[in-house]
Amino acid sequence: MTMDQGEPGNAGRRQFLQSAVAAGVGGYLMSQSAGAQTAPKPIPPGTLGAAGAGPDRPKIAMLVHPKMVMQDLIGPMTVFNLMRCEIHLVWKTREPVMTELGITVAPTTTFAECPEVVDVLFVPGGLDGTIALMDDAEVLKFLADRGKTARYITSDCTGSLLLGAAGLLQGYKATSHWMVRDELALMGAIPVHDRVVQDRNRITGGGVTAGIDFGLTLAALLRSREEAETIQLVIEYAPAPPFDAGTPETAPKAIVDRLMSRRGPTVEQARQKAQRAGRALKR
Amino acid sequence: MTMDQGEPGNAGRRQFLQSAVAAGVGGYLMSQSAGAQTAPKPIPPGTLGAAGAGPDRPKIAMLVHPKMVMQDLIGPMTVFNLMRCEIHLVWKTREPVMTELGITVAPTTTFAECPEVVDVLFVPGGLDGTIALMDDAEVLKFLADRGKTARYITSDCTGSLLLGAAGLLQGYKATSHWMVRDELALMGAIPVHDRVVQDRNRITGGGVTAGIDFGLTLAALLRSREEAETIQLVIEYAPAPPFDAGTPETAPKAIVDRLMSRRGPTVEQARQKAQRAGRALKR
Numbered sequence: 001m002t003m004d005q006g007e008p009g010n011a012g013r014r015q016f017l018q019s020a021v022a023a024g025v026g027g028y029l030m031s032q033s034a035g036a037q038t039a040p041k042p043i044p045p046g047t048l049g050a051a052g053a054g055p056d057r058p059k060i061a062m063l064v065h066p067k068m069v070m071q072d073l074i075g076p077m078t079v080f081n082l083m084r085c086e087i088h089l090v091w092k093t094r095e096p097v098m099t100e101l102g103i104t105v106a107p108t109t110t111f112a113e114c115p116e117v118v119d120v121l122f123v124p125g126g127l128d129g130t131i132a133l134m135d136d137a138e139v140l141k142f143l144a145d146r147g148k149t150a151r152y153i154t155s156d157c158t159g160s161l162l163l164g165a166a167g168l169l170q171g172y173k174a175t176s177h178w179m180v181r182d183e184l185a186l187m188g189a190i191p192v193h194d195r196v197v198q199d200r201n202r203i204t205g206g207g208v209t210a211g212i213d214f215g216l217t218l219a220a221l222l223r224s225r226e227e228a229e230t231i232q233l234v235i236e237y238a239p240a241p242p243f244d245a246g247t248p249e250t251a252p253k254a255i256v257d258r259l260m261s262r263r264g265p266t267v268e269q270a271r272q273k274a275q276r277a278g279r280a281l282k283r
Numbered sequence: 284m285t286m287d288q289g290e291p292g293n294a295g296r297r298q299f300l301q302s303a304v305a306a307g308v309g310g311y312l313m314s315q316s317a318g319a320q321t322a323p324k325p326i327p328p329g330t331l332g333a334a335g336a337g338p339d340r341p342k343i344a345m346l347v348h349p350k351m352v353m354q355d356l357i358g359p360m361t362v363f364n365l366m367r368c369e370i371h372l373v374w375k376t377r378e379p380v381m382t383e384l385g386i387t388v389a390p391t392t393t394f395a396e397c398p399e400v401v402d403v404l405f406v407p408g409g410l411d412g413t414i415a416l417m418d419d420a421e422v423l424k425f426l427a428d429r430g431k432t433a434r435y436i437t438s439d440c441t442g443s444l445l446l447g448a449a450g451l452l453q454g455y456k457a458t459s460h461w462m463v464r465d466e467l468a469l470m471g472a473i474p475v476h477d478r479v480v481q482d483r484n485r486i487t488g489g490g491v492t493a494g495i496d497f498g499l500t501l502a503a504l505l506r507s508r509e510e511a512e513t514i515q516l517v518i519e520y521a522p523a524p525p526f527d528a529g530t531p532e533t534a535p536k537a538i539v540d541r542l543m544s545r546r547g548p549t550v551e552q553a554r555q556k557a558q559r560a561g562r563a564l565k566r
Binding site for chain 1: 352353354357358360361364370372383384385386387388389440460461478479489490491492493495496499500503508509511512513515516517518519520521522523524525526528529530531533534535538539541542
């Protein structure tokens with residue numbers, strides 16, 4: 001876990017201030033809900049997301065955590081940003097967290113500062129990073145608490161391991177990265193092999209890149225199919241993978257086997273932590 | 284354009300140092316080229332990318348710029364990181380640049396510090412941000428210079444507008460975000476409507492999300508199809524868009540028309556700058 005040792009708090013706050021400024025001016029291929037001519041509105045303190053919001057501005061709490069996989073956050077966040085959502089990047093402190101890419105992300109909002117009721121609670125993945133938090137009382141308490149009132153409880157990739165450990169998936173169908181999907185059952189969830197799985201107000205995405213499909217799915221639920229399609233057109237989401245190796249079912253067996261043997265120990269870690277979390281939930 | 288006014292240089296450098304540290308420990312679903320047990324190697328100063336690289340470690344120079352669209356950078360960078368590439372986030376200075384999401388990215392390498400010869404020169408998009416740089420002499424000079432020796436000259440989304448303005452696409456087939464693809468012709472390129480377009484050593488991706496398809500295409504060229512397929516499996520890239528609105532050809536006409544009328548003035552700006560750039564290239 002990396003922090004801005006130099007000056008606790010300040011870097012995060014300074015970056016958050018820059019963010020608020022830029023969010024007001026960050027011109028970009030526009031979403032349906034704002035026009036190029038719209039004068040940017042001020043951003044509520046502690047939030048990101050482009051300005052010029054309409055009356056309906058969903059509150060999104062996105063957990064950020066050390067070793068988070070950047071794509072897990074950015075895929076859905078790109079969609080939420082185009083929807084002019086009120087986006088909170090939430091963590092224990094405002095200290096920047098280091099992602100797997102070596103790029104830091106500054107939280108905008110601490111657990112304590114996060115709105116009591118959010119429209120969307122979202123947890124990104126990153127296998128090692130999420131495993132490390134599966135028994136972090138402070139993180140699980142925050143997720144369980146906001147999960148009581150959130151309109152949608154969501155995740156991408158291995159983020160569902162944290163939702164599960166927080167007791168938010170018991171009796172719900174859910175998915176995760178293919179490597180650890182089955183471990184969800186140890187925490188009372190019903191693992192489903194699908195790109196995006198919705199069961200009542202729980203919506204979970206598959207591995208890493210599924211976050212884009214998840215984001216567009218949620219955009220249609222929060223706003224409208226028309227807005228989701230507008231965003232899909234803006235981000236030109238007409239994927240054309242050069243190969244067909246995106247799932248263990250379609251990838252060459254030798255590649256799947258090599259990957260599993262390399263990550264076997266980590267997957268076993270996830271299994272053991274899921275087992276402990278499952279036991280704790282039964283108490 | 285936003286900078287860390289607080290203390291020029293320091294924030295960027297500090298963040299870069301954190302990055303180098305984390306890059307060495309950023310455990311994640313592993314790529315083929317490194318095993319979970321591999322002891323992380325130190326990262327060369329001024330670079331990102333996970334450690335534990337094999338002998339063949341491609342040098343990638345990725346331009347970062349204000350109002351850059353984060354997904355344009357993160358899609359390909361996620362792939363390059365799993366390939367254990369030596370990744371340089373290059374800009375005029377080390378001051379963090381603000382992306383459209385309100386998240387800042389700290390350059391790791393200035394134009395002056397960038398290796399003379401790179402394997403890949405990459406430019407991400409962000410319509411307003413790239414238009415603003417189409418007549419920025421310092422940026423165009425850097426791109427034209429490294430473009431002389433780069434093994435591959437590449438872009439995602441509207442990044443190709445900058446490659447074009449730098450004179451790197453004259454006589455080459457290329458693509459861009461669908462809104463401005465045709466403007467490439469004004470700078471001597473041959474616009475092609477495809478997800479990823481390769482013409483000799485020029486490889487350009489379509490809008491925003493095409494960066495993932497581009498990254499996997501390049502991974503196969505730089506390493507092997509097997510490595511590209513391994514990465515595709517790691518990031519579970521088996522896309523399943525909930526709607527079919529990813530291109531103007533498939534999206535509802537009303538949505539395309541509304542978007543074009545909203546962004547019309549900006550697209551016109553791009554056309555005029557492309558025209559001027561084209562004239563300058565003829566001199």
